[in-house]
Every structure is written in C-alpha cells, then in structure tokens.
Amino acid sequence: MKNRTLIVSALVVVLVTAAGCETAGKRTAIGAGGGAAAGAGVGALLGGWKGAAIGAGVGALAGGSVGLYLDKQAKELEQVAETKRTENGVLVNMKSEILFDSGSAVLKDAAIAQLEKVGDILAKYSDDRIRVEGHTDATGTASKNEELSLRRADAVKRVLLGRGVKEAQITALGMGETKPIADNKTAAGKAKNRRVEVHIDVPQPS
Template sequence: MLGAGGCATPGKRTATGAAAGGIVGAGAGAVAGGWKGAAVGAAAGAAVGAGVGNYLDKRAQELDKVAETRKTDRGLLVNLDSELLFETNSAVLTDQAVSQLTQLGDILSKYPDDRITIEGHTDSRGTEPYNEALSLRRAEAVQRVLRGRGVDDRQMMVLGQGETQPVAPNDTPDGRSANRRVELHIDVPQATRRG
C-alpha cells in the first residue's frame, strides 16, 4: 500500500498516510495495551499519518505549479531540469532558472521548519572529481537564489553527487540530459509527523 503513495493523486496520498499510520499505531498500541491498546494506537497512528499525507498533498500542489514535484519516501522531491538551469559545463544560472527559483524560494520561505537538501547531479562525461565539483557548484548556485528569497541557511544542506546517481543511461543524449539535474528533497517537519 505504501508503494502506491508515490504515484497517487492528491487525496490518495492522505489516505495512504492514514492507513500506514493506522497499521504502525495498531502495532505500537498492541505492544502497550493488547487489543484495546491496538485500537487506540491505530486511531492515533491514522490521525498522524493523515496529517503527514495532507501536508504533503498541499505542499506538492503548491510546488508543482512551479516545478515537477512528487512524493517520495524522503518527503517531497522537486526536480529542476539542468537544461533550463545552466548552460553546458557551467554553474551560472540562466535568467529562466533564476525566475523559476525565485518562485520556488517564495514558496519555501513560508515553511521555516522544512529541511531542504539541494543535490546537484551530472552525466558521466568528464572525470569523477570534475563532475562532483560541477554538481556542487550548481547546487550552491540554487542555494544562493533560495537564500536571497528568504530561505534560511539552517534549513538547507547542499550536496554535489556528481555522476554517482544516474536516473537514465548515459549512452544517449536524452539519458545524459536527464542525469544533469538539481533536486530539492524536502523533509516533512518533525512537528507534522507528530500531528
């Protein structure tokens, strides 16, 4: 059931979160107080799960208006296409990228409890050390724009993954293009997890 949540439409993610929370809560409640504890635990777990799912639904809808956004086991993933962000072999943002990131920054700055990991990725052309450094510079360029829109540095962690996490084969132009990207991984705040 949890696997279906990643591709689910808004609303289904909330239901999936509630169901998963109910299962976990029931298990915890059974350990604490038998069948009665299981019922109480299931209700509490479902409420927390629904809260997380609802939070993710709302945030995904808001972010998806600006950039491709989907739910993952880490929270939300915002995928930024490097073809639109940077010129080839460059970490200088295009005007179009600055405009997109400005909009994202305005949304993200409203949620100071979010934890955002900015990951830069490259294709496999070039040496591993060069690709790692380029991916880090690209992620840092994204971070600077978000910071300029009010996203706190304490919310953001920047990583240069280089060519180590391809999402497509590197032996075609389309595959290499897909691998050149910057991803924002947005974690659900702990307060939301607790309901």
C-alpha cells in the same frame, strides 16, 4: 468479547481515516494507514488491545496530516516547476540546461526567477526537510563532475535561502555522475542526467 470489540474498533478507525484522506491524495491515505499501524503497535505495547485501538486512531491522524501537508505543497510547487509526489515526499526536478550554461555553476536570470518562486513556496512550510542534489552526465572525470554538481546544488540552495527557507532545513549535495536516470551513451540520456533535484520530506511524528 471485549478484546475482540476493541480490535474491530481499531480497524474501523484505520479504514475510515484512510477513506477520508483518499480525496486529498492516494499517498495521504497510505500515510494515514501507516500511521495507524505504527500507532496501534505502540499502543499495544503500552496498554494491550485497548492501547492499540487508541494508538491506531492517533497514528492515523498523524500520518494523514503529514500526507495532506505534502499533497498541498506539491500542488503549489507543480504550478512553477516540474514536481512529482513520491512515496516519501515531494521531488522537484530542475533541468540543468535551464539553470546553467554548459560547465558553469552560475544561475541564468530566468532560472533565478523560477527558483525564487519555488523558494517562496518552500518558505511557507517550516517543517520541511529539503535536500538539494546536483547531478551530471558521465562526460569528464568523476572528481570534476562531483565538484561541479556540488557548486550547482549550492547555487540553488543560496537562492532558496534568500527567499526565506531556513538554513537548518536545507542541505546541498553534489552527486556527480553516480545516479544517472538515463543512458549516458546518448545525447538525450545525458541531458536527462544533467539536473538538480530538490527532495522534500517531513520528519514522521513520533
């Protein structure tokens, strides 16, 4: 009977925490539920069902706080750039024709101004892990596309660093033509594939 009560208590913690986080964003609730499940598992290993109940509560709070952190950041970023809250974090998509002239890795003045706004926001979130990915269409050789995409990603990275983002937080990668999001056989598709993506996530609490 006592064990059954503890199990029910653990489930209540999960459901209440997830419901409370729903107002801050659907993925916050998911984060809380996932954190609760992980916490319950660890707690069960350490202290049976009593440990599971305690672990569920701690895990839910940890997972929910990560979700809130990312939700808040996404809302700020969407004011200055095309932003999407993903299952694992935040995606900022910068179209290459807005950032660079064709074949160039030199940022346009307007692009620098926009990236500085993005950088000012990211600099406030010191727990971020940031991955800047450069992407191209399939025109030209794969090696040249990879090299150009890396130079473009690095140019974006340098602006973000200049606004206070820490070097240890950010990585620049040149993906070339390897990850298209549209058909490279059409002009519209090629334009979508030419982009720089800023992926943001946070290491999950252990």
